[in-house]
Amino acid sequence: MATPRTLSATTLSSVITRTTRQQHVARPSLRRHLSTTSPAATKSHPPAPKLNPRTQSLAEPAYPSLSYFPPPSNDPHGRAVPAPAPHHTSLAQATTTFTSQTPRFLYSASRFLQIPVNTHTPEICLLGRSNVGKSTLINALAGADAHTARRAHGLRARGMGLAITSKTAGSTKSVNAYGFGPPTKAQRIAALERAREVARENAGSASRGARRGVVKEAPPQHRLIMVDMPGYGLGSEAEWGKEIEKYLAKRVMLKGAVVLVDAVAGLKEADRMVLEVLRDCEVRTAVVLTKVDKILRETRSERALSRLDEVCAQVWEEMRTVERGSLTWLEGAEKGWENELWVTSAGDADTNGEGVGVAGARWAMCRMAGLVEDHRMLNVLRNVPRPAPKIVSFDQLEYSTASAQRRGKPALVPSF
Numbered sequence: 508m509a510t511p512r513t514l515s516a517t518t519l520s521s522v523i524t525r526t527t528r529q530q531h532v533a534r535p536s537l538r539r540h541l542s543t544t545s546p547a548a549t550k551s552h553p554p555a556p557k558l559n560p561r562t563q564s565l566a567e568p569a570y571p572s573l574s575y576f577p578p579p580s581n582d583p584h585g586r587a588v589p590a591p592a593p594h595h596t597s598l599a600q601a602t603t604t605f606t607s608q609t610p611r612f613l614y615s616a617s618r619f620l621q622i623p624v625n626t627h628t629p630e631i632c633l634l635g636r637s638n639v640g641k642s643t644l645i646n647a648l649a650g651a652d653a654h655t656a657r658r659a660h661g662l663r664a665r666g667m668g669l670a671i672t673s674k675t676a677g678s679t680k681s682v683n684a685y686g687f688g689p690p691t692k693a694q695r696i697a698a699l700e701r702a703r704e705v706a707r708e709n710a711g712s713a714s715r716g717a718r719r720g721v722v723k724e725a726p727p728q729h730r731l732i733m734v735d736m737p738g739y740g741l742g743s744e745a746e747w748g749k750e751i752e753k754y755l756a757k758r759v760m761l762k763g764a765v766v767l768v769d770a771v772a773g774l775k776e777a778d779r780m781v782l783e784v785l786r787d788c789e790v791r792t793a794v795v796l797t798k799v800d801k802i803l804r805e806t807r808s809e810r811a812l813s814r815l816d817e818v819c820a821q822v823w824e825e826m827r828t829v830e831r832g833s834l835t836w837l838e839g840a841e842k843g844w845e846n847e848l849w850v851t852s853a854g855d856a857d858t859n860g861e862g863v864g865v866a867g868a869r870w871a872m873c874r875m876a877g878l879v880e881d882h883r884m885l886n887v888l889r890n891v892p893r894p895a896p897k898i899v900s901f902d903q904l905e906y907s908t909a910s911a912q913r914r915g916k917p918a919l920v921p922s923f
C-alpha cells in the first residue's frame with residue numbers, strides 16, 4: 508500500500524473559478540521542426556484508425572511524436588530542443604495499449620469516496636482548465652475518429668467508450684474513468700494473490716463486523732485507466748476541486764498526472780496552482796500542450812510562429828519555480844516533473860484523423876504508467892563515436908590465462 512501523501516495549504520478548490528490574463532513576450536520560434544508536421548503535411552497521412560483497429564495496432568504509428576526538451580544553458584537564443592522520437596516498436600506498443608480493444612467507460616464519480624477501489628491497474632489522470640481539450644485527448648488516445656467522437660454524446664458515447672466533448676466550458680462535471688487494453692499477466696497474478704489474502708483475512712476474523720471491513724475488489728479488466736477530470740476555471744465548481752485534491756493525495760494506483768495547457772492561451776495562474784498541488788501530493792507530472800493546430804494555421808504571422816517556443820519556455824520556468832518549494836518533487840525524478848513537453852492537436856477539425864502528436868502522448872502516458880521503457884538515451888549513447896582502437900603488431904600479442912578468459916578477457920591481449 509502506498510503511504511498517504513500530504514497536502515499543503517494550497518488547495519485546488521481555491522484554483523477553481525479563477526481566470527487570469529497574462530502578457531507574453533515574443534521569443535525565437537520552433538518553426539523548423541513544426542514545419543514538418545503542418546496541417547497540410549498531416550493530411551497526406553492515411554486516416555487514423557477507427558475504434559478497435561486490431562489489424563492496425565502493431566503498425567508504425569501514422570504520426571511522429573512531437574516533444575521538446577529545454578534549451579541548453581549555453582544556447583544564446585534559448586530555443587527548445589526537439590526530443591528524439593521513441594523507437595517505433597515502443598510507440599507501437601503504446602498505441603496497442605490504447606487501441607487494441609474498444610476502450611470501456613468505467614465510472615463517473617462526483618465524490619472521491621464513490622470511486623471504486625483499484626490496487627492493480629495503473630491510473631493516469633488528465634487535469635487542465637475547462638475547455639483545454641482533456642476529453643478530446645482521451646478520445647484521440649483511443650484512436651477514435653475525430654468526427655465520430657465529436658458527434659457522439661450521452662449513452663452512445665459511453666457505449667463506445669468515448670468521452671463527451673463540447674465547445675461549452677465545463678462540460679465534464681465529474682471524475683470519469685476509461686479502461687484501455689487487456690490486463691497483463693502480472694496484474695492478474697497480483698489480483699489473485701490479493702483475493703487469496705482477503706479470503707485468509709476473512710477466515711481469520713471472528714466477527715462479521717471485521718469481515719465487512721475487508722475491502723473487496725473486482726479482478727483487473729484493463730491494462731491502463733485514464734481519468735478525465737472536470738476542468739478548473741470557467742464553468743467549474745469549487746466542490747470539484749476538493750474531490751480532485753483528495754484523489755491526487757490518496758489514490759494508490761495513480762502513476763502520474765498530465766496537465767494540459769492551451770498552446771494559444773499559455774500557462775495561467777490556475778495551472779500554476781494545480782502544479783503546486785501536484786508537487787505537494789508528490790505526483791509525477793507531465794505537461795501536454797493542446798490545440799497546436801491553431802498556431803500552425805497562422806504560419807504567416809511572426810507572433811504566432813514564436814508562440815509555441817514562448818509557451819514552452821514559460822512552462823519550464825514555472826515548473827522550476829514550483830520545484831523550488833519542495834525537496835522531493837524534482838525534475839526527472841520518479842515522483843517529480845518531466846522536462847519534456849508534448850505538443851498535440853488532438854481535436855483538429857482539419858485533420859480527418861487523430862491529429863498531431865497523439866502517438867507521442869500515448870507513449871508518454873504509457874511510460875509514466877510503467878508500461879513502456881524509454882530507450883532513447885541508450886540509443887543516443889550507442890551512437891556516440893568511440894575512439895579508434897589502438898593498433899598493435901602481432902608480435903606484441905600474448906595469450907591470456909584460462910582464468911582471465913573465464914572472467915571475460917579476450918584470448919589474445921597486448922603484452923605491454
Ligand SMILES: Nc1nc2c(ncn2[C@@H]2O[C@H](COP(=O)(O)OP(=O)(O)OP(=O)(O)O)[C@@H](O)[C@H]2O)c(=O)[nH]1
Pocket residue numbers: 635636637638639640641642643644671672673674675676677678679680736737738739797798799800801851852853854855856862
Ligand atoms: N482546434 C482544436 N480544437 C480542439 C483541440 N482539442 C480540443 N478542441 C476543442 O476544444 C473544445 C473543448 O474540448 P473538450 O475536450 O471538451 O475540453 P475539456 O478540457 O474536456 O473541457 P471541460 O470538460 O469543460 O473541462 C471542443 O470544441 C474541442 O473540439 C485541438 O487540438 N485543436
Ligand SMILES: [Mg+2]
Pocket residue numbers: 641642643671672678679735736738
Ligand atoms: Mg471534458
